[in-house]
Amino acid sequence: MSHLLSHLPVGSGSLVSPPPEGWSPAGTEALAAINRSAIAPGETLPVVTLADGTRVQTGTVATLLRTIADYDAAVAAGVEAVALETLESRLAAAVPTLLHIGLFGLFPPSEWQAGASAGRRWVGDVAAALLADAVDG
Numbered sequence: 001m002s003h004l005l006s007h008l009p010v011g012s013g014s015l016v017s018p019p020p021e022g023w024s025p026a027g028t029e030a031l032a033a034i035n036r037s038a039i040a041p042g043e044t045l046p047v048v049t050l051a052d053g054t055r056v057q058t059g060t061v062a063t064l065l066r067t068i069a070d071y072d073a074a075v076a077a078g079v080e081a082v083a084l085e086t087l088e089s090r091l092a093a094a095v096p097t098l099l100h101i102g103l104f105g106l107f108p109p110s111e112w113q114a115g116a117s118a119g120r121r122w123v124g125d126v127a128a129a130l131l132a133d134a135v136d137g
Contacts, residue, residue: 031093032047034090069119071088091123109124113125
């Protein structure tokens with residue numbers, strides 16, 4: 001599972017305690033660039049501040065869903081694993097923000113890991129590994 005975590009951006013902060021004021025999940029800046037790639041030229045997706053003071057990138061779920069579809073299509077087409085790395089990096093970049101906002105509390109990693117979608121399974125594996133790492137670390 002540690003190879004899944006290698007796709008995650010390096011950052012600070014805890015998954016289990018309230019973040020300091022103005023904290024952003026790891027990779028918020030990289031996630032912004034990924035999310036911009038999914039929208040029309042000239043459009044912007046702001047970073048917003050949640051009630052707890054955390055700053056998060058908007059558009060993350062929409063971009064994640066599009067990237068899962070691209071990943072599934074690539075797997076179905078038999079694309080080599082090395083060619084999937086860019087898509088895996090895009091998927092992994094969303095996980096810290098999605099963990100922080102509670103998406104994996106509503107839809108646990110085990111639900112993401114179930115089913116036929118390779119992209120959903122991959123996201124579930126990364127979320128489960130990151131949660132296990134947070135508990136162990």
